[in-house]
Amino acid sequence: MPKQPEHQVGGHEAGPGKVGPLVDDSGHFYKPLHPGDERGTHEVNFYTSFSSDPRIPSSIRSFFPAFGGTKLLPTSDSSDVLLPHLVLEDLLHGYTSPCVMDVKIGARTWYPQASESDFDKYLKLDRESTTVPLGFRLCGLQVHHESGRWKPDRNKVRKYTVTDVRQVLRQFVSKNPDETHPDCALASSVYGGSNGILAQLLELKSWFEDQTLFHFYSASTLISYDKGGMAARVKLIDFAHAMEGEGIIDHNFLGGLCSLIKFISEILTDTEAEVRPANNGIV
Amino acid sequence: MPKQPEHQVGGHEAGPGKVGPLVDDSGHFYKPLHPGDERGTHEVNFYTSFSSDPRIPSSIRSFFPAFGGTKLLPTSDSSDVLLPHLVLEDLLHGYTSPCVMDVKIGARTWYPQASESDFDKYLKLDRESTTVPLGFRLCGLQVHHESGRWKPDRNKVRKYTVTDVRQVLRQFVSKNPDETHPDCALASSVYGGSNGILAQLLELKSWFEDQTLFHFYSASTLISYDKGGMAARVKLIDFAHAMEGEGIIDHNFLGGLCSLIKFISEILTDTEAEVRPANNGIV
Numbered sequence: 001m002p003k004q005p006e007h008q009v010g011g012h013e014a015g016p017g018k019v020g021p022l023v024d025d026s027g028h029f030y031k032p033l034h035p036g037d038e039r040g041t042h043e044v045n046f047y048t049s050f051s052s053d054p055r056i057p058s059s060i061r062s063f064f065p066a067f068g069g070t071k072l073l074p075t076s077d078s079s080d081v082l083l084p085h086l087v088l089e090d091l092l093h094g095y096t097s098p099c100v101m102d103v104k105i106g107a108r109t110w111y112p113q114a115s116e117s118d119f120d121k122y123l124k125l126d127r128e129s130t131t132v133p134l135g136f137r138l139c140g141l142q143v144h145h146e147s148g149r150w151k152p153d154r155n156k157v158r159k160y161t162v163t164d165v166r167q168v169l170r171q172f173v174s175k176n177p178d179e180t181h182p183d184c185a186l187a188s189s190v191y192g193g194s195n196g197i198l199a200q201l202l203e204l205k206s207w208f209e210d211q212t213l214f215h216f217y218s219a220s221t222l223i224s225y226d227k228g229g230m231a232a233r234v235k236l237i238d239f240a241h242a243m244e245g246e247g248i249i250d251h252n253f254l255g256g257l258c259s260l261i262k263f264i265s266e267i268l269t270d271t272e273a274e275v276r277p278a279n280n281g282i283v
Numbered sequence: 284m285p286k287q288p289e290h291q292v293g294g295h296e297a298g299p300g301k302v303g304p305l306v307d308d309s310g311h312f313y314k315p316l317h318p319g320d321e322r323g324t325h326e327v328n329f330y331t332s333f334s335s336d337p338r339i340p341s342s343i344r345s346f347f348p349a350f351g352g353t354k355l356l357p358t359s360d361s362s363d364v365l366l367p368h369l370v371l372e373d374l375l376h377g378y379t380s381p382c383v384m385d386v387k388i389g390a391r392t393w394y395p396q397a398s399e400s401d402f403d404k405y406l407k408l409d410r411e412s413t414t415v416p417l418g419f420r421l422c423g424l425q426v427h428h429e430s431g432r433w434k435p436d437r438n439k440v441r442k443y444t445v446t447d448v449r450q451v452l453r454q455f456v457s458k459n460p461d462e463t464h465p466d467c468a469l470a471s472s473v474y475g476g477s478n479g480i481l482a483q484l485l486e487l488k489s490w491f492e493d494q495t496l497f498h499f500y501s502a503s504t505l506i507s508y509d510k511g512g513m514a515a516r517v518k519l520i521d522f523a524h525a526m527e528g529e530g531i532i533d534h535n536f537l538g539g540l541c542s543l544i545k546f547i548s549e550i551l552t553d554t555e556a557e558v559r560p561a562n563n564g565i566v
Contacts, residue, residue: 107390107391107534107535107538108390108391112415112416132395133395133531134531134534135534135535162529162531209541209544209545210545212545246445248416248417248445248542248545249541249542249545251390251417251418251538251539251541251542252390252418252538254537254538254541255390255534255535255537255538255539255541256534256538258492258532258534258537258538259531259532259534261492262492262493262495262531262532
């Protein structure tokens with residue numbers, strides 16, 4: 001029986017009078033498709049076309065949630081109302097203590113075909129957030145510390161400054177929940193290593209330097225790892241505004257991705273620099 | 284005696300009642316500094332700070348014109364009026380038949396500190412040109428063909444569409460001036476090779492993936508080679524809106540640069556593909 005997800009950090013959440021996504025025990029994530037909302041239709045079309053496109057390398061395909069078509073289901077707020085749902089892979093299935101960040105990539109979230117009022121709305125959000133200065137913004141996060149779960153309010157996350165983002169990217173890989181001096185104790189195992197977040201982001205970057213098939217406006221990277229032991233993972237989500245690339249690379253996504261990569265590299269460099277003198281001191 | 288440059292393709296040109304830049308026989312380029320124009324002062328400040336910054340690798344420094352301070356000179360339109368000029372290296376000094384493109388890099392030319400009216404003006408130009416879709420736009424060009432010099436009017440260049448840009452990047456390395464079927468005969472020697480345009484752009488790209496010192500809004504790459512035999516060269520110019528990077532990479536410039544790189548790579552791939560079957564046919 002599908003139920004509301006425990007660990008959602010971004011996207012449209014269920015609330016009083018608001019229909020939200022569902023998950024089940026078999027690892028499915030169901031995203032409601034509201035009648036008349038073009039974004040849902042657009043996202044189904046994207047997944048349909050993407051999942052059968054032979055030009056996507058399989059190593060890149062694994063960055064995207066598996067797609068299972070659509071399914072009629074009772075909505076999250078009423079068992080009497082049936083609504084079509086987009087069927088996707090539940091990216092946090094099996095996690096016991098998931099640490100998750102939803103990072104919306106790109107220095108602009110407006111797309112060429114947007115109406116003038118949408119254009120104004122998205123541009124305003126971009127200028128008021130870190131989207132313009134950083135080329136990405138945080139949309140939501142949760143971190144499990146020994147002392148419990150830290151899940152800042154999404155309205156607070158939306159107002160993060162550049163300094164806040166720099167700090168949160170360190171807190172995300174820290175054992176202590178200290179906001180001023182995060183220990184970054186997990187940086188090398190989560191961000192670093194041959195299968196870590198940085199390596200995965202670099203693999204994505206290589207593809208984005210070359211691919212001219214899609215432009216991903218307002219899409220996010222979902223960065224996750226499990227305090228319960230599961231490996232660090234990067235996935236791409238939210239394709240309500242994915243567009244045809246028309247032979248041009250997605251320089252907007254690529255630029256933002258490179259900016260995120262630089263921040264994460266710096267955390268790794270700083271962490272290694274902190275460890276090294278101590279080791280040398282013993283010799 | 285400084286005189287007006289013969290081969291300027293971008294920037295503020297001299298004209299009736301308009302003061303323009305000057306060049307001399309020793310390889311200097313003099314850019315007039317108009318009293319009260321903050322952009323000139325800003326550019327002098329940028330060159331002053333950049334030229335003494337020890338954090339710039341020498342391989343990267345060579346992408347920038349050499350800087351020689353400022354100098355009081357009679358203006359281009361009157362020997363009676365003295366104006367301070369920014370003294371730079373004349374990037375086309377010694378060329379006999381220079382082929383030049385001024386490519387303004389970045390998907391946005393407005394900068395955070397711009398006034399709201401400047402912001403509106405720049406954003407409009409970005410949306411009406413290829414700046415938004417491609418991440419770069421052509422500001423001017425000239426090409427020498429056997430039949431003469433082709434230097435399209437700058438107002439025409441400003442209106443280039445994505446299709447036009449794709450075509451002009453091929454015409455730039457063609458022997459024939461045919462607008463519909465450029466032969467790309469010089470692509471491998473100008474764009475390709477270990478010292479060609481592509482290799483230089485890739486070296487710049489590596490630096491932009493890492494450097495957080497400067498953000499180059501509205502700056503251009505000047506791409507040139509000489510039909511008279513000089514090597515292909517990439518230089519960065521126009522720093523009236525160069526800003527402090529504040530620890531963030533210039534994802535706007537980097538994204539646009541990667542887009543230009545992709546276009547040039549494709550021309551090389553297409554050209555090689557056309558050559559290869561003919562060679563194989565002989566064997």
